[in-house]
Amino acid sequence: MEKVIDVSNLxxxxxxFTAVNGISFEVEKGEVFGLLGENGAGKxxxxxxxxxxxxPSSGEISVLGFxxxxxxxxxxxxxxxxxxxxxxxxxxxxxEILDLFSGFYKKHSDPKELLKMVHLxxxxxxxxxxxxxxxxxxxxxxxxxxNDPEIVFLDEPTTGLDPLARRQTWDIISxxxxxxxxxxxxxxxxxxxEILCDxxxxxxxxxxxxxxxxxxxxxxxxxxYRVEFILEKDKPExxxxxxKSCRLDECDIxxxxxxxxxxxxxxxxxxxxxxxxxxxxxxxxxxxxVGRATLEDVFIELTGKAIAxxxxxxxxA
Amino acid sequence: MLKLFLANLKMMVRGRQxxxxxxxxxxxxxxxxxxxxxxxxxxxxTVVLINNSNTELAQGLDKALxxxxxxxxxxGVNEQDARDLLKKNQIGAxxxxxxxxxxxxxxxxxxxxxxxxxxxxxxxxVVSGFINQFFIQTDYQINHIQPxxxxxxxxxxxxxxxxxxxVLMGLIGLxxxxxxxxxxxxxxxxxxxxxxxxxxxxxxLAPWKFVAAEVLSRLMLNVLQIGLILxxxxxxxxxxxxxxxxxxxxxxxxxxxLFQCIGFxxxxxxKTTDAAQGMSVAVTIPMMFLxxxxxxxxxxxxxxxxxxQYLPLAPLLRMVRTIxxxxxxxxxxxxxxxxxxxxxxxxxxxxxxxxxxxxx
Numbered sequence: 001m002e003k004v005i006d007v008s009n010l011x012x013x014x015x016x017f018t019a020v021n022g023i024s025f026e027v028e029k030g031e032v033f034g035l036l037g038e039n040g041a042g043k044x045x046x047x048x049x050x051x052x053x054x055x056p057s058s059g060e061i062s063v064l065g066f067x068x069x070x071x072x073x074x075x076x077x078x079x080x081x082x083x084x085x086x087x088x089x090x091x092x093x094x095x096e097i098l099d100l101f102s103g104f105y106k107k108h109s110d111p112k113e114l115l116k117m118v119h120l121x122x123x124x125x126x127x128x129x130x131x132x133x134x135x136x137x138x139x140x141x142x143x144x145x146x147n148d149p150e151i152v153f154l155d156e157p158t159t160g161l162d163p164l165a166r167r168q169t170w171d172i173i174s175x176x177x178x179x180x181x182x183x184x185x186x187x188x189x190x191x192x193x194e195i196l197c198d199x200x201x202x203x204x205x206x207x208x209x210x211x212x213x214x215x216x217x218x219x220x221x222x223x224x225y226r227v228e229f230i231l232e233k234d235k236p237e238x239x240x241x242x243x244k245s246c247r248l249d250e251c252d253i254x255x256x257x258x259x260x261x262x263x264x265x266x267x268x269x270x271x272x273x274x275x276x277x278x279x280x281x282x283x284x285x286x287x288x289x290v291g292r293a294t295l296e297d298v299f300i301e302l303t304g305k306a307i308a309x310x311x312x313x314x315x316x317a
Numbered sequence: 318m319l320k321l322f323l324a325n326l327k328m329m330v331r332g333r334q335x336x337x338x339x340x341x342x343x344x345x346x347x348x349x350x351x352x353x354x355x356x357x358x359x360x361x362x363t364v365v366l367i368n369n370s371n372t373e374l375a376q377g378l379d380k381a382l383x384x385x386x387x388x389x390x391x392x393g394v395n396e397q398d399a400r401d402l403l404k405k406n407q408i409g410a411x412x413x414x415x416x417x418x419x420x421x422x423x424x425x426x427x428x429x430x431x432x433x434x435x436x437x438x439x440x441x442x443v444v445s446g447f448i449n450q451f452f453i454q455t456d457y458q459i460n461h462i463q464p465x466x467x468x469x470x471x472x473x474x475x476x477x478x479x480x481x482x483x484v485l486m487g488l489i490g491l492x493x494x495x496x497x498x499x500x501x502x503x504x505x506x507x508x509x510x511x512x513x514x515x516x517x518x519x520x521x522l523a524p525w526k527f528v529a530a531e532v533l534s535r536l537m538l539n540v541l542q543i544g545l546i547l548x549x550x551x552x553x554x555x556x557x558x559x560x561x562x563x564x565x566x567x568x569x570x571x572x573x574x575l576f577q578c579i580g581f582x583x584x585x586x587x588k589t590t591d592a593a594q595g596m597s598v599a600v601t602i603p604m605m606f607l608x609x610x611x612x613x614x615x616x617x618x619x620x621x622x623x624x625x626q627y628l629p630l631a632p633l634l635r636m637v638r639t640i641x642x643x644x645x646x647x648x649x650x651x652x653x654x655x656x657x658x659x660x661x662x663x664x665x666x667x668x669x670x671x672x673x674x675x676x677x
Contacts, residue, residue: 051519052519053515053518053519053675053676054675054676054677055677073521076519076520076521077521079519081516081519083512083515083516083519085512086511086512086513086515086516087511087512087513088511088513088516089324089328089513090328090332091327091328091331091332092324092327092328096324096327099320100320100321100324101520103320103321104517104520104521104522105520105521147520
């Protein structure tokens with residue numbers, strides 16, 4: 001596969017604070033690559049360095065085969081950028097903004113087609129601030145497509161949207177992928193990354209703590225199986241029985257906050273899973289869900305570990 | 318860049334609030350000053366004349382006062398009402414000519430009475446000066462004397478100019494300063510807050526083109542401002558404008574450029590739109606009063622004058638007045654253009670050094 005982004009040993013320091021700490025990764029043509037992490041993990045800083053908006057303290061970035069330091073203009077001609085919570089001019093209509101931005105590039109897409117793609121053709125003559133959050137976000141995505149870019153950068157494209165608007169945005173992102181464009185996005189919604197991304201890198205305190213194909217990350221987690229159940233009332237003896245059945249250190253069982261007897265159990269093997277489900281069924285639970293671990297479980301496992309490690313290091317120091 | 322320039326113009330027209338401040342504020346000033354001091358009125362105030370004498374002398378004074386340009390005369394008001402008007406500041410003074418004043422009889426009164434408001438020194442000095450002058454001339458006539466000494470007045474130019482003309486040129490400077498300093502500083506800070514500047518930097522557009530489009534569209538607004546102020550001043554209130562309008566426009570726009578540089582400099586330092594607003598007001602309001610928009614700054618104490626004459630607006634106003642009112646050569650005092658260019662260079666260097674579209 002053709003590499004379109006190549007980042008190596010990227011570092012960004014602000015005084016004594018290291019926002020991005022020596023990360024390296026590649027993005028291949030046509031894939032959706034996700035940068036995941038909590039707020040402040042360094043996702044946006046990384047993205048903005050690749051877009052040429054921030055200067056790296058050290059490390060190398062090449063985009064579409066061009067070095068970012070010497071060929072930024074060429075790169076900007078061929079990428080599309082949607083900024084996190086960016087506003088557009090207040091007193092220009094959607095169509096006027098698209099026309100204006102198309103003038104900044106050599107190559108352009110048709111503004112009408114773009115508006116049609118996100119069902120905003122009837123709003124072409126409206127001002128941005130007269131639209132809903134979801135509509136603004138959709139507009140902000142197509143505005144990044146005005147130069148028919150090869151790579152599209154989307155920084156938290158669904159933050160603050162309601163579930164319906166979020167799903168509409170997902171559809172738009174898959175539509176962009178279908179056009180053969182490479183997408184690199186940041187998000188802190190694991191469900192979103194699981195659905196949209198071919199590959200993800202999980203960032204924690206400026207470092208990449210895991211990077212792989214999304215489904216492989218999940219399969220390689222310590223506890224790939226997951227059982228969730230609600231009992232009629234709390235029975236501690238059942239819980240200890242369950243723990244024994246799956247050899248204490250091999251499973252992770254915990255009470256979920258909220259309801260009285262709502263538990264979550266994470267398991268290592270299929271055998272453990274069968275045993276646990278057999279035991280539980282005898283108890284006639286009010287609800288029993290069996291499933292695979294999610295990206296969120298992977299994320300919590302990895303970042304939880306990273307935080308524990310850091311705390312230990314701090315104690316040692 | 319042309320697209321951006323046109324888009325900027327569109328936004329300026331649609332952003333009514335900004336347009337209001339840029340156009341209505343100076344126009345309001347023009348109209349207010351026009352009503353007070355315009356329309357060729359050179360009078361310093363109104364006086365009430367109560368003339369109780371029918372003599373030739375009394376009628377002569379009456380006629381001279383009525384024909385004078387410096388005072389407006391009201392008649393047919395009794396003393397009590399006139400005193401009320403004086404208290405309410407509706408008139409400047411009362412001139413009362415007693416019965417038989419000027420009659421050729423020994424008992425005839427020799428004095429006329431002037432009732433004045435001590436606070437209104439301008440009217441008072443004009444009234445006493447006028448009446449004294451009238452009596453001296455009358456004395457000369459009665460005694461057939463020619464005055465031994467007199468003055469020859471030579472005006473620096475033979476044009477009629479009044480305070481309104483002076484202020485009108487000041488208002489051009491004020492309008493340029495307010496709309497350019499505040500307009501640029503606030504718009505840029507706002508664009509930064511809304512991440513519009515950052516969004517622009519994600520495109521291949523060269524930053525200088527973005528700035529140039531902004532500057533040019535503001536200069537267009539400046540042309541509109543200057544045009545409206547001059548039109549209203551000239552046609553609405555009979556302002557006297559003698560200079561070459563093209564030259565006046567060019568020098569005004571140099572001023573516009575200078576103030577835009579100040580605006581960019583403020584935008585480089587202000588972190589938020591509110592800060593930009595505060596900083597531009599802090600720059601423009603003192604300059605409005607200290608650089609000679611409303612009154613000549615040579616009335617200021619000398620130590621203050623030596624400082625304020627170098628404020629950016631001051632030399633600009635001196636040049637604009639030289640061109641507009643005296644049809645003079647703006648380079649006759651090269652210090653003025655030197656100060657303006659000096660300020661442009663300093664603010665431009667700081668802006669280029671500090672003002673960034675991106676966050677870093």
